[in-house]
Amino acid sequence: DIQMTQSPASLSASVGDRVTITCQASQDINNYLNWYQQKPGKAPKLLMSAASNLETGVPSRFSGSGSGTNFTFTIISLQPEDIATYFCQQYDGLPPYTFGQGTKLQIK
Amino acid sequence: EVQLVESGGNVLQPGGSLRLSCAASGFTFDDYAMHWVRQAPGRGLEWVSLISDDGGSTYYADSVKGRFTISRDNRKNSLYLEMSSLRTEDTAMYYCTKEAGYSTFYYAMDVWGQGTTVTVSS
Numbered sequence: 001d002i003q004m005t006q007s008p009a010s011l012s013a014s015v016g017d018r019v020t021i022t023c024q025a026s027q028d029i030n031n032y033l034n035w036y037q038q039k040p041g042k043a044p045k046l047l048m049s050a051a052s053n054l055e056t057g058v059p060s061r062f063s064g065s066g067s068g069t070n071f072t073f074t075i076i077s078l079q080p081e082d083i084a085t086y087f088c089q090q091y092d093g094l095p096p097y098t099f100g101q102g103t104k105l106q107i108k
Numbered sequence: 109e110v111q112l113v114e115s116g117g118n119v120l121q122p123g124g125s126l127r128l129s130c131a132a133s134g135f136t137f138d139d140y141a142m143h144w145v146r147q148a149p150g151r152g153l154e155w156v157s158l159i160s161d162d163g164g165s166t167y168y169a170d171s172v173k174g175r176f177t178i179s180r181d182n183r184k185n186s187l188y189l190e191m192s193s194l195r196t197e198d199t200a201m202y203y204c205t206k207e208a209g210y211s212t213f214y215y216a217m218d219v220w221g222q223g224t225t226v227t228v229s230s
Contacts, residue, residue: 001170034216036153043203043220044145044153050215087153091215095167097143099153 002026002090006100012108019075021103023066023088031067032091038102039084047086048073083107110134110219112204117224124194128224130187130204135219138162138182141207143217144189146200146226156202157189161211172198194228201225 003026013019023033031051036044046055051071052064061076075082088100116128130142144156157178158167166178177190187204201223208218 032215036217038153043222044217045220046208046216046218049208055218089153089155089216095155095158096169097155097158097214099155102152 001096002029002092002098004088004090004098004100006088006103008103009101010104010106012106013078014108015078015080017078019078019082019105021073021086021088021105023071023073023100025069025071025090025092028068029090029092032093033064033066033071034089034091035062035064035073036087036089037082037084038087044087078105078107080107110206112206112219112221114202114204114221114224117202117226119227119229120194121230122195122228124228125190125192126194126226128189128191128202128204128226130221132185132187132204132206135206137180137185139210141209141212141214142178142180142187143205143207144178144187145203145205145217145220146198147203147223148197148200151200154200158207158214159187191226194226196228196230198226199228 005024033051035048038044048064063074085102085104113131159178175193179188203223204221205217206219208216
């Protein structure tokens with residue numbers, strides 16, 4: 001099975017900061033990488049698919065990049081409503097579709 | 109409005125069995141594969157199982173293979189997860205999710221239910 005290593009596990013940043021989260025796959029997954037946002041007490045929400053394709057309605061301050069085994073998720077200018085835990089997920093081929101361990105983002 | 113509503117969560121002892129249900133609305137249910145994803149308290153997300161749009165293909169995480177069975181009733185727009193030989197490590201919030209890709213094209217989970225809680229404890 002493909003393993004996903006996400007870092008950091010937690011992150012504290014100020015409003016307006018640029019925030020970056022990385023995700024590394026244990027083998028080449030092309031660009032079959034999604035990012036989800038989970039706010040406290042809520043179900044996860046799909047933000048981005050295929051490494052960089054924003055879902056409809058997701059603010060443009062969110063972006064993603066990468067291919068192969070290394071991926072990056074960026075919030076260009078952190079807003080208070082972005083406080084959440086973010087998960088990457090690989091979707092290469094057939095299941096299992098493994099998630100990264102998550103990054104808990106807090107406001108400094 | 110596209111909506112998924114899970115039910116059936118409960119508190120039970122190790123070795124027990126349980127059936128989770130998920131009622132879907134707002135989309136053509138039999139056009140999409142469906143998943144179950146779980147989250148243990150304070151932990152990350154774990155993909156559990158996938159069923160194809162017609163129910164003909166099913167997939168499981170190794171951690172539940174042989175103990176859990178995913179199924180669907182397209183006439184009732186419903187998804188199910190039969191859980192048996194439950195262990196304490198199965199304690200989690202269980203989410204029903206819709207596959208974003210049409211038919212057999214799988215690429216993301218674009219709709220999530222609010223979850224139902226399963227607690228396995230002696």
